[in-house]
Amino acid sequence: MLDDSDRRLLRHLLAEPGLPTAALAERAGLTTATCWRRLERLADSGVIQARQAVVNWRALGYEVEVSLRFTLDKTHPRAFDEFLAAAREVPEVIGVETFLGRVDVRLNVIARDLPHYQQIYRERILTLPHINDIEALMLIATIKDSAGLPL
Known part of the structure; x- marks a missing residue:
């Protein structure tokens, strides 16, 4: 279901959920457009449920x-x-x-x-x-x- 690029993208997203898509793409080694498409696919499939703030x-x-x-x-x-x-x-x-x-x-x-x-x-x-x-x-x-x- 997930390939290496998806896993890398998710690792970076979990580490810094507030990153803009362009910065997330750069860290994951993807183009911004590819990163955005993968994020959409992961959200549509239910793997990513939300990007949220964590309140202290x-x-x-x-x-x-x-x-x-x-x-x-x-x-x-x-x-x-x-x-x-x-x-x-x-x-x-x-x-x-x-x-x-x-x-x-x-x-x-x-x-x-x-x-x-x-x-x-x-x-x-x-x-x-x-x-x-x-x-x-x-x-x-x-x-x-x-x-x-x-x-």
Whole structure:
């Protein structure tokens, strides 16, 4: 599906997603027109889903990140749907993931500080529907955070 030029292009795109097409083409060893066509083809095929900005939440004053793992009360037939809909409405929830296994859902929550997190937890998290159990993991350090692939 991908040839060496596609892989090289994707490696450079992942390393610097904000590069203009001409600079990306130069780094990938392609002409600008070829680079543009390949980017379009990769987007049309779903390989590239978006070029996006990565926001440093700490730079905006959010010093706390907590990963909350939920086990839901699955005796209610719409437990997942209702929980997920409510979780999406919490502005401080920056990530929602579902799992198979002991943990059903993980929410990544940011807060300005611990008192702010406590307020979010009490007022917004504990009021989410169908919670059976919660486990909290506070982020101390991010060692590796890469969307890069072994291309």
